[in-house]
Amino acid sequence: MTHTATWNGKVIAKSDRTLEVDGYVYFPRESVRMEFLKATPKTASDLDCPHGVQFYDVGAGGAPSKRAAWSYAAPQARMKPVDPWIGFRVDVALSRSVSVRAREPLPPKNRCSACAKAAG
Numbered sequence: 001m002t003h004t005a006t007w008n009g010k011v012i013a014k015s016d017r018t019l020e021v022d023g024y025v026y027f028p029r030e031s032v033r034m035e036f037l038k039a040t041p042k043t044a045s046d047l048d049c050p051h052g053v054q055f056y057d058v059g060a061g062g063a064p065s066k067r068a069a070w071s072y073a074a075p076q077a078r079m080k081p082v083d084p085w086i087g088f089r090v091d092v093a094l095s096r097s098v099s100v101r102a103r104e105p106l107p108p109k110n111r112c113s114a115c116a117k118a119a120g
Contacts, residue, residue: 003027006093007058007065012036019082025094026085029071036060037069037086051075058092065091 003025005013015031037056046053052074057064068090075083088094 001096001098003094003096005032005088006095007036007068007091008062010036010060012058012092013086013088019085021079021082024087024089026082026087029084029086032086038064040067051079056086058088068092 002014002016003018004011005025005027011033013027013032015027017028017031019026036058038059040055040057042054046055049072051072054071054073055067056069056071057066058068059065069086069088069092071084071086072079072082073084
């Protein structure tokens with residue numbers, strides 16, 4: 001399954017190696033177009049986070065989506081699997097797709113008689 005993160009019609013992350021933790025989808029950092037993310041100054045709440053959260057504004061030109069992405073600089077055990085991956089929220093749309101390989105058609109001798117007649 002591949003997850004895609006889109007902001008204002010632009011794909012900013014895409015990966016088939018995402019992880020879901022507590023309802024949020026995290027992308028490996030190398031799958032994220034970091035040029036769309038700008039680290040924000042830490043707030044008092046950010047400093048209180050036991051995982052060392054870093055929020056990012058998402059955007060490129062125009063008005064960014066404030067604090068719409070984050071990662072953890074020093075995650076504790078529960079969040080360690082997503083270190084240093086990126087999560088998204090608010091204005092970033094997430095979608096998922098499944099690649100399906102087309103099946104080869106059955107050889108004529110294995111088709112039912114109705115299918116054989118329909119195929120000509």
